[in-house]
Amino acid sequence: MQMPASKEQARKGTTDKKRKNIQDSEFAAEIADPSMLGEKREDYAGDGDTGASNQSLGLVALAMSIASLFVLPQWFGLAGIVLGGAAWLMGFRGLGLWSIIIGSISLIAYIVLVPYYS
Numbered sequence: 001m002q003m004p005a006s007k008e009q010a011r012k013g014t015t016d017k018k019r020k021n022i023q024d025s026e027f028a029a030e031i032a033d034p035s036m037l038g039e040k041r042e043d044y045a046g047d048g049d050t051g052a053s054n055q056s057l058g059l060v061a062l063a064m065s066i067a068s069l070f071v072l073p074q075w076f077g078l079a080g081i082v083l084g085g086a087a088w089l090m091g092f093r094g095l096g097l098w099s100i101i102i103g104s105i106s107l108i109a110y111i112v113l114v115p116y117y118s
Contacts, residue, residue, distance in 0.1 A: 058087035058095030065102035077107035 065080030084099025 054087065054090040055092055055095070057083060057090065058092040058099065061087050061099035062095055062102070065099045065106065068103055068106040073106040073110035077103040077110065079103075081107070 061080050061083030064076045064083060068076030068080055080099045080103030084096045084103060086096070087099065088096025090096075
């Protein structure tokens with residue numbers, strides 16, 4: 001085994017070992033299962049308000065789709081379908097899907113039944 005020529009080289013060697021251990025532990029934390037880590041990690045969603053506003057969009061879409069069953073199905077049904085699609089794309093799959101289904105049923109019923117009552 002070779003001895004370091006100076007104290008600086010000896011110190012540099014321990015620093016390199018520490019750095020290597022730190023790099024290994026960071027790498028291990030990145031690929032480890034999050035449930036095995038002691039800390040909780042939050043998703044990066046930008047502002048904290050975005051989740052609530054996206055859910056509000058889904059709820060508005062669902063409300064418009066339900067309202068389209070009773071009032072102005074050609075407008076509220078179409079708006080419910082469009083807003084439901086936006087909610088679907090933003091991650092609220094259930095609200096978006098129900099808004100699209102109810103809005104579509106209302107719009108199709110309007111298109112089929114209007115000729116009989118006009």
